[in-house]
Amino acid sequence: MNRTQAFVLGLRSVMPLLLGVAPFGVIYGVVALQSGIPPLAAMAMSSIVFAGSAQFLLAQLVGAGAPLLLTAGAVGLVNLRHALYSASVAPLLAHLPRCWKILLAYLLTDEAYAAAIPHLLGRSDARSSAAHWILFGSGFGLWAGWQVSTLAGVLAGTQLPENLGLDFALPLTFIAIVVPMIETRALFAAAVAAGGVAVALAALPYKVGLFIAALAGLAVGAGLTGRAK
Amino acid sequence: MNLWWLMLVCGAITFAIRYSFIAAEGHYRPPTWFRLLLPFVPIAALTAIVAPELLLVRGEIVLGGGNHRLWAGLVAILAAALWRNTLLTIGCGFLALFVLQRI
Numbered sequence: 001m002n003r004t005q006a007f008v009l010g011l012r013s014v015m016p017l018l019l020g021v022a023p024f025g026v027i028y029g030v031v032a033l034q035s036g037i038p039p040l041a042a043m044a045m046s047s048i049v050f051a052g053s054a055q056f057l058l059a060q061l062v063g064a065g066a067p068l069l070l071t072a073g074a075v076g077l078v079n080l081r082h083a084l085y086s087a088s089v090a091p092l093l094a095h096l097p098r099c100w101k102i103l104l105a106y107l108l109t110d111e112a113y114a115a116a117i118p119h120l121l122g123r124s125d126a127r128s129s130a131a132h133w134i135l136f137g138s139g140f141g142l143w144a145g146w147q148v149s150t151l152a153g154v155l156a157g158t159q160l161p162e163n164l165g166l167d168f169a170l171p172l173t174f175i176a177i178v179v180p181m182i183e184t185r186a187l188f189a190a191a192v193a194a195g196g197v198a199v200a201l202a203a204l205p206y207k208v209g210l211f212i213a214a215l216a217g218l219a220v221g222a223g224l225t226g227r228a229k
Numbered sequence: 230m231n232l233w234w235l236m237l238v239c240g241a242i243t244f245a246i247r248y249s250f251i252a253a254e255g256h257y258r259p260p261t262w263f264r265l266l267l268p269f270v271p272i273a274a275l276t277a278i279v280a281p282e283l284l285l286v287r288g289e290i291v292l293g294g295g296n297h298r299l300w301a302g303l304v305a306i307l308a309a310a311l312w313r314n315t316l317l318t319i320g321c322g323f324l325a326l327f328v329l330q331r332i
Contacts, residue, residue: 013315016315016316016319019319037232038232041232041233041236044233044236045236048236048237048239048240049236049239049240049243050240050243051243054239054243058235058236058239062232062235068234068235068238071235071239072235072238072239072242075239075242075243076242076243076246079242079243079246079247080246081274081277082243082246082247083246083247083249083250084270084273084274085247085270085274086246086247086248086249086250086251087249087250087263087266087267087270088267088270088271089251090250090251090253090254091254091267093251093254094254094255101248101251101252102248104251105244105247105248105251105252106244106247106248108247108251110274110275110278113271114271114275117271118271121268121271165326168298168301168322168323168326169319169323170278170282171278171279171282171283171298171302172302172305172318172319172322172323173315173318173319174275174276174278174279175279175302175305175306175309175318175322176305176309176314176315176318176319177271177275177315178271178272178275178276178279178309179306179309179310179313179318180309180310180313181271181272182272186269187268187269187272190269190272190273190276191272191273191276193273194272194273194274194276194277194280195276195277195279195280196280197277198276198277198278198280198281199280199281199284199285199290202281202285202288203288209277209281210274210277210278213273213277213280214270214273214274214277215273216273217269217272217273217274217276217277218266218269218270218273219266221266221268221269221272221273222262222265222266222269225265225268226262226265
């Protein structure tokens with residue numbers, strides 16, 4: 001697989017997720033303006049922070065006049081699960097120059113990771129030579145979609161778009177990605193544990209429940225693998 | 230408080246989290262159990278995002294027919310298991326949601 005093919009594969013894989021991300025981008029733009037953030041800063045935040053749920057939180061906390069330390073801490077907690085994605089792709093990117101690592105780390109979101117990962121783990125040829133181009137394709141696609149939808153929200157100003165239910169495309173695409181990956185009992189157990197804990201801890205603030213749930217899934221999965229060996 | 234400084238700090242924190250293990254790779258020796266965890270990251274992290282979306286309605290677990298997203302999600306899970314095709318899965322999920330909302 002050459003660079004262009006890998007880039008296009010990543011770009012194509014993230015497209016269904018854009019369907020679900022775009023409404024969030026528009027709503028973020030509107031919410032940011034309502035919180036008193038100037039249009040230019042609201043746009044810039046989508047490039048500087050580039051993290052959907054963290055940006056929502058940031059807009060709300062700025063609107064509420066929360067202190068800097070609390071806001072920064074909350075944003076860190078919300079994004080904590082991205083460390084897991086970092087650990088997951090790190091071995092595939094080890095050989096790359098630092099500028100590539102920085103670029104791909106900047107673009108490493110839930111959606112970009114989810115879209116790319118089946119292709120990174122599946123084929124050995126992609127893994128060795130073109131993994132970074134697949135990740136760049138999905139990361140760039142999501143980045144561009146997020147910027148455009150944020151701009152739409154900022155331009156729309158005070159009017160929230162009608163809820164068409166398009167956000168359902170996000171869980172549906174994640175289902176399409178996860179279900180075919182469940183090939184062993186340990187993987188199935190990891191999914192059940194992560195899903196169960198996420199539901200049980202959904203009320204915890206700053207999406208901490210998601211992070212703990214993912215850790216629970218890892219522990220259960222690895223525990224079963226370790227015992228089988 | 231300067232909004233731009235706050236954005237830069239939050240951007241730096243977000244980037245640092247995403248860069249952490251990518252930057253450290255090759256510079257540390259993780260314990261063996263750490264490598265055992267990694268194959269489970271996609272499934273654990275993504276299922277953790279999906280499960281509350283399907284099972285919770287305004288923070289409460291709803292298993293009945295009123296929770297359209299749960300049943301549409303189950304249709305999508307079935308479609309994904311049968312055909313392993315992303316667009317087909319999304320299509321089946323949305324179709325099921327559309328039908329359920331109109332029954």
